Amino acid sequence: MIRCLAAAEQTERAEMMKSAVFYGKHDLRIEEHEMPPVGPKDVLIRVKACGVCGTDVHIYEGDKGAAEVTPPAILGHEFAGVVEAVGAEVAACRVGDRVCIDPNCYCGTCGPCRNGVAHYCEHMIGYGTTVNGGFAEYCAVNERQVYRLGERTSFEQGAMAEPAACCLHGIDMCKVQPGSQVVVIGGGMIGLLMLQLARLMGAAKVALLEPVEEKRQVAVKLGADVCINPLQTDVKAELKKAGFTWVNTVIECVGRPSTIQQAIDIAGNKAVVMMFGLTKPEETIAVKPFEIFKKELELKASYINPYTQKRALDLIDSGRLDVSSMIYGTYGLEKLEEILSSPKARAKGKYIICP
Numbered sequence: 001m002i003r004c005l006a007a008a009e010q011t012e013r014a015e016m017m018k019s020a021v022f023y024g025k026h027d028l029r030i031e032e033h034e035m036p037p038v039g040p041k042d043v044l045i046r047v048k049a050c051g052v053c054g055t056d057v058h059i060y061e062g063d064k065g066a067a068e069v070t071p072p073a074i075l076g077h078e079f080a081g082v083v084e085a086v087g088a089e090v091a092a093c094r095v096g097d098r099v100c101i102d103p104n105c106y107c108g109t110c111g112p113c114r115n116g117v118a119h120y121c122e123h124m125i126g127y128g129t130t131v132n133g134g135f136a137e138y139c140a141v142n143e144r145q146v147y148r149l150g151e152r153t154s155f156e157q158g159a160m161a162e163p164a165a166c167c168l169h170g171i172d173m174c175k176v177q178p179g180s181q182v183v184v185i186g187g188g189m190i191g192l193l194m195l196q197l198a199r200l201m202g203a204a205k206v207a208l209l210e211p212v213e214e215k216r217q218v219a220v221k222l223g224a225d226v227c228i229n230p231l232q233t234d235v236k237a238e239l240k241k242a243g244f245t246w247v248n249t250v251i252e253c254v255g256r257p258s259t260i261q262q263a264i265d266i267a268g269n270k271a272v273v274m275m276f277g278l279t280k281p282e283e284t285i286a287v288k289p290f291e292i293f294k295k296e297l298e299l300k301a302s303y304i305n306p307y308t309q310k311r312a313l314d315l316i317d318s319g320r321l322d323v324s325s326m327i328y329g330t331y332g333l334e335k336l337e338e339i340l341s342s343p344k345a346r347a348k349g350k351y352i353i354c355p
């Protein structure tokens with residue numbers, strides 16, 4: 001496989017780098033780590049920005065099923081930086097290039113890879129999950145995963161390309177058409193991206209359900225036609241008042257059984273219900289099949305980001321997709337554990353680490 005080939009021709013590097021190493025549940029240590037080996041097809045990236053993702057939190061909390069992580073490991077899969085060195089066979093980029101990565105590396109030869117569903121690759125490598133990632137000064141990745149940033153894209157924005165790419169894969173399945181009425185549940189980073197993508201798909205009306213006032217304000221700035229506090233009002237009545245006569249798509253971005261049930265309830269006839277929010281693996285929901293039948297609903301979910309990284313980057317660079325308004329702040333590696341362990345801190349917005 002790719003890593004084995006790469007490892008065969010390692011460049012010797014004596015230096016050490018600062019990194020955040022995950023040793024197990026609630027055990028993250030800032031320490032000096034060996035520089036990653038750079039194989040012939042590898043690109044060594046000096047990390048400038050690495051997003052803190054819900055997946056990192058799940059791993060830190062020791063949740064089984066979140067990702068296949070074998071400690072000790074360097075997490076962080078949403079990152080951008082500068083090319084510091086390239087292996088002898090690398091053609092895709094040069095030293096000094098500003099780049100970001102798609103962390104999910106597919107083998108290209110297994111059944112799923114050869115049938116157009118590479119995200120179900122039987123030999124998938126995940127930078128920041130199955131192999132070391134971007135919560136360190138440097139990370140070496142296969143050149144196939146490297147994407148050059150546009151001139152107007154900052155490192156922080158480049159780090160947001162991966163979550164944006166995941167949202168693009170999701171919205172592609174939502175059947176949003178010009179004139180559609182779309183309801184997004186949850187105004188976190190994902191919900192705020194989804195509401196913009198729904199508009200870009202041509203939705204005539206987009207509503208956001210979100211209890212936190214500050215998030216609703218950001219959503220209005222990003223183009224939400226109506227923002228509803230679902231804890232204080234009758235959501236369906238509010239939607240009706242706002243002219244939502246036939247909700248075509250509901251995008252759930254919270255990941256709780258109650259909000260998924262709410263999505264099914266709000267959905268109009270023939271609607272798509274996208275369950276985008278990640279639930280815990282053992283979670284179940286109560287569904288009335290009659291309701292699905294009566295409305296001919298399509299219940300869907302979306303898994304990672306196959307073939308969407310480039311489109312996400314182009315959208316970001318064009319200025320049409322705002323990935324900056326949901327960033328709360330950029331901090332050093334030392335702050336990472338505090339962010340991972342504090343839901344209250346994370347509720348403020350997206351955190352970026354600059355190692």
Ligand SMILES: [Zn+2]
Nearest residue numbers: 053054055078
């Ligand atoms: Zn992520």
Ligand SMILES: [Zn+2]
Nearest residue numbers: 107110113121
């Ligand atoms: Zn494969």
